[in-house]
Amino acid sequence: MIVTSKLTASASLSTVLLIAGTALAAAAEADHGGGFPPFNPATFGSQLLWLAASFGALYFLMSRVTLPRIGRILEERHDRIARDLEEASQRRAESEAALAAYEKALIEARNKANAIAGEARNRLNVETETNRKSLEATLAAKLEEAEGRIEATKTEALSHVRGIAVDTAQAIVSALVGVTPRMEDVESAVDGALSKTH
Missing domain, CATH: 1.20.58 (Methane Monooxygenase Hydroxylase; Chain G, domain 1)
Known part of the structure; x- marks a missing residue:
């Protein structure tokens, strides 16, 4: 105006x-x-x-x-x-400070993520190792138990082999010759044959 x-x-x-x-x-x-x-x-x-x-x-x-x-x-x-x-210079300084803070936070986040991943990896390795050892121990115990059962079965089977061999030999001689041999003769013949195999 x-x-x-x-x-x-x-x-x-x-x-x-x-x-x-x-x-x-x-x-x-x-x-x-x-x-x-x-x-x-x-x-x-x-x-x-x-x-x-x-x-x-x-x-x-x-x-x-x-x-x-x-x-x-x-x-x-x-x-x-x-x-x-x-x-403008103040805004630029603020933006540079914000960028620096962002980059610092990003680096910290990466380091934290790497640390968390490392911890998880170590924990999983420990758990896997523990589970593996437990499984191996369980399998070893089952294997030992199975071997024991096999050995017992084998021993039991071998104990019956003599009787089966005696009965079989008596039946074969009886079928071939037509005369039933005495039990004592058959048992001594089977024992002689078994001692040769051992």
Whole structure:
């Protein structure tokens, strides 16, 4: 608002000076009888006077109104640019700090994940080893038990072999010869054959 009123006042002052200059030129033309007034030597004094007055008024307006206003505007812009640059540098520093914090958190998370994975792997290895040993012990016990049963079965079977061999030999001799041999003779013959095999 103040700027508009000052501009309006300077424009009206320029208009007044222009009108006054035109009126003086018209009066001088009427006195001197024609011709182009700027080249008329009789009007040089008034022209110089008006030139000095116009220059002085223009200089006054420029030095007191326009140039200080332009200086203030330039200074405000300079200050605003400086503030914006400072804020931008602060934002940049904040973003760099945030990036550094993010990278640090990422590294910590990776290390933590690796540690958790290592612990899980070690725990699984221990559990697997424990299960393997337990399974081997169980299988060894079952194998030993099975071997014992096999040995017992073998021993029992071998104990029955003599009786079976005696009965079989008696049946074969009886079938071949037609006479049933005495049990004592068959048993002594089977015992003799078994002792040769051992």
